[in-house]
Amino acid sequence: MPHQLLGLHHVTATAGDAQADLDFCLETLGLRLVKKTVNFDNHGVYHFYYGTERGAPGTIWTTFPYKGRGVRVGQKGAGQVIATAFSVPAGALDFWQARLADTGVATRRDTARFGDDVLRFDDPSGLWFELIAADDSRAPWTGRDVSAAHAIRGLHSVTLSVRALDATHDLMTGVLGFTVTAEAGNRTRFTAGGPGPGHVVDILEDPAAEPAVNGLGTVHHVALAIGSPEEQVALREDLLARGIAVTEIRDRSYFQSIYFRVPGGVLFEVATVQPGFTVDEDLATLGQALKLPSWEEHLRPSIEAGLEPIVYR
Ligand code: ZN
Numbered sequence: 001m002p003h004q005l006l007g008l009h010h011v012t013a014t015a016g017d018a019q020a021d022l023d024f025c026l027e028t029l030g031l032r033l034v035k036k037t038v039n040f041d042n043h044g045v046y047h048f049y050y051g052t053e054r055g056a057p058g059t060i061w062t063t064f065p066y067k068g069r070g071v072r073v074g075q076k077g078a079g080q081v082i083a084t085a086f087s088v089p090a091g092a093l094d095f096w097q098a099r100l101a102d103t104g105v106a107t108r109r110d111t112a113r114f115g116d117d118v119l120r121f122d123d124p125s126g127l128w129f130e131l132i133a134a135d136d137s138r139a140p141w142t143g144r145d146v147s148a149a150h151a152i153r154g155l156h157s158v159t160l161s162v163r164a165l166d167a168t169h170d171l172m173t174g175v176l177g178f179t180v181t182a183e184a185g186n187r188t189r190f191t192a193g194g195p196g197p198g199h200v201v202d203i204l205e206d207p208a209a210e211p212a213v214n215g216l217g218t219v220h221h222v223a224l225a226i227g228s229p230e231e232q233v234a235l236r237e238d239l240l241a242r243g244i245a246v247t248e249i250r251d252r253s254y255f256q257s258i259y260f261r262v263p264g265g266v267l268f269e270v271a272t273v274q275p276g277f278t279v280d281e282d283l284a285t286l287g288q289a290l291k292l293p294s295w296e297e298h299l300r301p302s303i304e305a306g307l308e309p310i311v312y313r
Contacts, residue, residue, distance in 0.1 A: 059154030072213025079265025162264025
């Protein structure tokens with residue numbers, strides 16, 4: 001019996017400039033900053049979590065802004081999430097195309113993907129973003145000047161590139177509880193925990209793709225959601241039994257995580273739904289204060305001194 005993943009939890013990228021990242025995600029995309037913290041594996045760098053009101057699993061985009069800290073520019077390719085798609089209401093793409101043009105962001109209408117219209121653009125770090133017009137009942141965040149008729153509902157899907165699909169396909173369907181729900185050309189659509197946006201992983205099989213290089217402007221990993229710590233332990237033991245190198249369970253304050261690479265080379269995380277982003281601040285003020293993991297709180301003065309100043313509203 002495969003384990004039952006619930007769909008996407010979050011997507012995490014290595015970004016460039018912290019201020020440009022905030023400006024783009026908050027002012028242009030209209031997302032909510034649901035947590036301002038540091039990279040738990042390198043507290044010299046911010047970790048921004050963006051989402052809808054409470055940062056529910058499946059709505060979260062996160063960045064490590066590494067500009068000026070000796071990290072090379074990455075290269076998209078095989079073994080990586082190459083594009084991240086957000087879901088917007090049907091008919092909203094004209095609004096977004098005009099809004100992005102107003103801020104100098106070039107966009108391109110892609111051919112419809114499995115019946116849904118797609119708008120492509122790059123974020124300030126060169127990450128490939130898409131907006132996909134889809135049926136999506138999730139409540140948007142409308143705290144900015146983007147109305148509910150247009151606002152982002154959360155993640156729609158990620159697109160992975162692999163050189164050979166077979167072994168990754170078998171792990172997705174045989175262990176992680178995904179089902180193949182569509183195929184077109186070299187794109188195979190896997191869904192888990194439901195059929196719609198927030199539950200979708202698309203995999204492109206491209207034998208000629210150059211290997212990805214991790215670095216600025218590339219996605220670091222995709223996290224899938226799992227319902228309970230007990231299920232996470234069971235999945236971890238199963239992965240180990242199958243010879244897949246998986247990390248110990250790591251405390252990320254807002255969820256517990258394990259990490260492993262799928263056969264196609266992409267780094268996956270499996271994160272628990274609980275406790276969520278309200279564990280250390282109120283819903284109304286999420287993202288306002290710099291939050292640190294409890295075990296680094298005693299280092300706060302030096303950590304704050306090492307982070308670049310940022311402004312946002
Ligand atoms: Zn993560």
